[in-house]
Amino acid sequence: MSFEPVTSLYVHVPFCAHKCAYCAFYSEASSGELIQRYVQALIREFELVAAELKPRTIFFGGGTPSLLNLRQWSQILETMERLNLTGAAEWTVECNPATVSLDKARLLRSHGVNRISMGVQSFDDALLDRLGRIHSREMVFKSFDTLRAAGFDNINLDLMFAIPGQTPAVWGQTLDEALALGSEHLSSYEVIYEDDTPLFAQLQAGEFEVDEELACAMYEELVRRAEAAGFQQYEIANFARNQLGGSPLTAESPGIPAHACKHNINYWRGGCYHGLGPSATGYVRGVRTKNWSNTQLYCEQLEKGRRAIESTEKLGALARAGETAAFGLRMNAGWPFEQFRRVTGQDLRHEWRGEMDRLIKQGWARADSEGFQLTPAGLRFADSAAELFLR
Ligand code: SF4
Known part of the structure; x- marks a missing residue:
């Protein structure tokens, strides 16, 4: 049987230099040896799904994809070229400002990566410290310039608000500095207290209180300032500029700004996608899959020549439509x-x-x-x- 190729690809890189205080994503601070083993397993996973993939959007998320070194990135990018998986209209790699170098940025750009999503979170060094981030505000400015110098003209900045200890004045300052950088895209999320994170434990221990009213005011300030700076909100937490008239996906979606993240829009619009890497989910031909959230196990499976899928689920038509409705309503x-x-x-x-x-x-x-x-x-x-x- 032949199927339409899947046009969206997510790749999870499960490594971080250090675990942030609020983070519940599957990632770990790890040794070089496991990272190298992961790269080989990922290459094997690419080979297993390549025949049914023709990516128009690719997103490398994590974890910290920019933690991979030049040689590891070269191995991944050369594999993708060999398997005809490059050339996506939108190809994003998430970067931590502490792990961006000009060589790495140039390597990514030269193989077709054309969008960077940078985890800034705050421009306040004390709050970055509070969150357990490994970068400083200075590194954000430096990395942004490095990415521009490497030819990236589509950059997202991720910010966080309602951080314990963050005052409206500090949030306003962060917004000012983020908007002044002139990125094409802005994402901003309220801090979430996930079970099993140090920040959640601190909340439970009464070290601080959640102030919902303040969080609402910060969100309103975000929307107001982003729009005043020329961004168009297209989803609860996402804002983009609209200077470029229509790529094909934009033309299909009236009311969506040109620099909107097309990969995420595919999720919110109920599209199919393959998910590779530990803990990644996929949705292909009505079946949802989830890879093992354990890098060792993930590698073992692929070393035996099979996908590292922990679970599959086939949703009924109505349940799937209900989920799709819920996701799409996040968009303006x-x-x-x-x-x-x-x-x-x-x-x-x-x-x-x-x-x-x-x-x-x-x-x-x-x-x-x-x-x-x-x-x-x-x-x-x-x-x-x-x-x-x-x-
Ligand atoms: S860098 Fe991102 S993925 Fe890694 S620990 Fe921090 S928040 Fe989590």
Whole structure:
């Protein structure tokens, strides 16, 4: 049987120089030996899925992909070239400001990586320390210049707000400095207290309190300043510039700025993707897969010549459509009814009429003959709104 190739690829690099205080992603501070073993296993995993992949978007996330050294990156990039996996319209690599060098940036750029997502989080050295980040504010400025010098003209900065100890003035200063850098994209998330993280333990121990009102005010300040600086919000936490008229994906999606992250839009719009690397999830032909969240185990499986899949799940049509509805509502554009029907085979106006009416009455959403979307007030609580759509 032959299938349409999958056009979106996520690769997880599960290593960090040091574990941050708030982080629940699968990553570990590790020795060079395990990293080298991981690279060989990843190459094997690329070989196993290459025949059904034709990536239009690629995202290397982590962990800290920029932690891999020049030789390891060369091995990965040469493998991708050999297997015809390069040439994506959008190819992002996440970088930590402490691990960007001009040589590495040039190597990535020369093989077709054209977007960098940099984990800045804050421009305040005391808060960076509080979060357990390994970089300083100075490293952010230096790395940004290095990336520009290597030819990257599409850079995202990740920021974090409502960090314990962060005042509105410090947040305002961080926003000013981030916006002044002139990146093409900005992502900003409220601190989340995940089980089993040092920050969660500190919260449990009463070392600080969560101030929801302050978090709301910081979010509003983010939206206001980003828009004033020429960014267009297209998702709860994501803002992009719009100077470039339409790549093909942009043209397909009215209301989405040109520098929006097309890889993430594919997730929010219910598209398929392959996920490689430890802990990575994939969604291909209606089946969700999850790789082992254990790098040793991941390597062992691939050394035996098989995928390192821990679990697979086939969702029913309605359950999958409900999830897709929930994801898409995170976007300012919400769901055009026809697009939703094309993607899921279900009609929002029938199955979810009651939920839509309830949100509209609450002032959290609006609808017209074309589609349904959350209002700015609803977007702030999109997770609660989206839960209503799950089946
Ligand atoms: S750098 Fe990112 S992935 Fe690594 S520990 Fe920190 S937050 Fe987690």
